[in-house]
Amino acid sequence: MKVWDGIETVGERAREIPEPCTMILFGASGDLAARKLVPALFRLFQEGQLPAEFTVVGVSLSQLGNEGFRARMRAAVERAHGAGGVDEAAWSVFARGLFYMSMDITSAWDYARLGELLGQVEAERRTRGNRLFYLSVSPTFFGDVVERLGEAGLSRSNAKGWSRIIVEKPFGTDLSSARELNTRIRRHFDEQRIYRMDHYLGKEMVQNLMVLRFANGIFEPLWNHRHIDHVQVTCAEPLGVEGRGRYYEQAGVVRDMIQNHAFQVLSLIAMEPPASLDPEAVRDEKVRVLESARPFTPERIHAECVRGQYGPGHIAGAPVCGYREEPGVSPTSGVETYAMLTMRFDNARWAGVPFYVRSGKRMKERVTEVVVQFKEGRGNLFGMEQRERLSANQLIIRIQPQESVTLRVAMKAPGRAVRVRDMDMSYFYSSMREGPPPEAYERLLLDSMLGVSTLYTREDMVDRAWELVMPVLDEWSKDGAAPNYAAGSWGPEAASRLLARHGHTWNEE
Numbered sequence: 001m002k003v004w005d006g007i008e009t010v011g012e013r014a015r016e017i018p019e020p021c022t023m024i025l026f027g028a029s030g031d032l033a034a035r036k037l038v039p040a041l042f043r044l045f046q047e048g049q050l051p052a053e054f055t056v057v058g059v060s061l062s063q064l065g066n067e068g069f070r071a072r073m074r075a076a077v078e079r080a081h082g083a084g085g086v087d088e089a090a091w092s093v094f095a096r097g098l099f100y101m102s103m104d105i106t107s108a109w110d111y112a113r114l115g116e117l118l119g120q121v122e123a124e125r126r127t128r129g130n131r132l133f134y135l136s137v138s139p140t141f142f143g144d145v146v147e148r149l150g151e152a153g154l155s156r157s158n159a160k161g162w163s164r165i166i167v168e169k170p171f172g173t174d175l176s177s178a179r180e181l182n183t184r185i186r187r188h189f190d191e192q193r194i195y196r197m198d199h200y201l202g203k204e205m206v207q208n209l210m211v212l213r214f215a216n217g218i219f220e221p222l223w224n225h226r227h228i229d230h231v232q233v234t235c236a237e238p239l240g241v242e243g244r245g246r247y248y249e250q251a252g253v254v255r256d257m258i259q260n261h262a263f264q265v266l267s268l269i270a271m272e273p274p275a276s277l278d279p280e281a282v283r284d285e286k287v288r289v290l291e292s293a294r295p296f297t298p299e300r301i302h303a304e305c306v307r308g309q310y311g312p313g314h315i316a317g318a319p320v321c322g323y324r325e326e327p328g329v330s331p332t333s334g335v336e337t338y339a340m341l342t343m344r345f346d347n348a349r350w351a352g353v354p355f356y357v358r359s360g361k362r363m364k365e366r367v368t369e370v371v372v373q374f375k376e377g378r379g380n381l382f383g384m385e386q387r388e389r390l391s392a393n394q395l396i397i398r399i400q401p402q403e404s405v406t407l408r409v410a411m412k413a414p415g416r417a418v419r420v421r422d423m424d425m426s427y428f429y430s431s432m433r434e435g436p437p438p439e440a441y442e443r444l445l446l447d448s449m450l451g452v453s454t455l456y457t458r459e460d461m462v463d464r465a466w467e468l469v470m471p472v473l474d475e476w477s478k479d480g481a482a483p484n485y486a487a488g489s490w491g492p493e494a495a496s497r498l499l500a501r502h503g504h505t506w507n508e509e
């Protein structure tokens, strides 16, 4: 089995079933477990991608018991997949592998109880001592839980089986807390056994970025400053803070989306070709390109970055409140719900090419996409008067929704006169597969069980991403953001003005 070859062996891995293991799911009664994790596990199980022995030990404070946990997860799976999406026979086998333990994850004593339960469950379920810990609890607990696991002797890989840990985001709240968390985790798990979750890496179209760039001979020769004018990376959501106001007040959009998800996409677009598809080779290049990102100075932040906060407005025709009126949010909050950073890479490939990276809540549409704007070719015979639209070629990679790749090219408009019009040549992912693409968590959970870490974030990537955004966070913390865009708009006007100063416009339909 060639699992270390990363995505090259995708065909092989599609058939490969991981060894039996037990997932110890901390935060089993929480939102993420119900909305994403257990539905993803069940889908994998139902599709025959997990071994029959696969087992979950759910852990949280609530008193649920095995049956209560199973009933709760059954309801969660139905909500996620629809009642018709649950195969009864598969569910009854899957549910027999769900166990629950009520414990206080801050109490060392409770880890001894957890160890005993694991021993019993492993013997009953024949999971060969393989353990996958999943930290789906508040990030304030991450370091403590790992230390308690280590002290209780639960973090070791040994002859009895492997032991790995998945850590949810956010990984730290700034550079120093992320480094401290890394140090604490590394005391008990070595890097190969740490899986730092960034669910954007599990999205089908994010994985497609590497395929698009490196499996097509036509793009790489053009992928540089000679042919590319600028790049836009947009992660826009019409959603607000959805009951997570208290968390968001501590986070803001730079910590919540840009430092992690947007930078992952950015690095895949900007990196050099890796030497191979080995996880370390790919992750080396992603870090290397971020190493060459120009640091933010106060001058650059003022000239090349924009922040915003949504005020009241309309989403899909319905009125919605402003950020400051959201539950759990201070009425005078200065937290930014929108940010746009102009990234520049001081390397031979990207000299002079701005990468505009933006993310915002309560924006007009849900769209995550990369727009690669090519330069106007030399010797274009057709004058402005003959053109009906004025963009040079664009490659638009729509990550979600309606996953697609569009090449915008100039064509002759039908008719006697020679008029040049932009036309979109699009490939829609839905044309290759019935139904929506697999959930990001499905791919990522399976990879962690197979020991494949390509789509997880390495320590140095987390570190570098924090290093880059810290000057922005520090500068912006000197005074707060004020409401400056209406919910349901494309964000602050200042972001459009900034692009206009360079002769650029956002790809907004």
Ligand SMILES: NC(=O)C1=CN([C@@H]2O[C@H](COP(=O)(O)OP(=O)(O)OC[C@H]3O[C@@H](n4cnc5c(N)ncnc54)[C@H](OP(=O)(O)O)[C@@H]3O)[C@@H](O)[C@H]2O)C=CC1
Residues within 6 Å of the ligand: 026, 027, 028, 029, 030, 031, 032, 033, 059, 060, 061, 062, 063, 103, 104, 105, 106, 135, 136, 137, 138, 139, 168, 169, 170
């Ligand atoms: N929800 C989401 O959409 C996303 C979440 N994440 C990350 O996932 C993680 C989990 O988030 P989410 O599910 O939303 O959080 P929730 O607040 O919904 O769940 C928290 C969980 O932690 C448990 N818990 C709290 N204190 C203790 C304790 N002392 N001992 C044992 N268990 C405890 C809770 O148990 P009980 O309820 O029984 O008290 C609950 O199961 C976080 O790191 C978050 O940042 C990342 C991306 C998206």
Ligand SMILES: O=C1O[C@H](COP(=O)(O)O)[C@@H](O)[C@H](O)[C@H]1O
Residues within 6 Å of the ligand: 169, 237, 239, 256, 257, 368
């Ligand atoms: O991690 C997070 O991501 C979601 C957006 O994820 P998506 O898969 O729906 O694009 C975001 O809403 C949330 O605030 C953030 O914590």
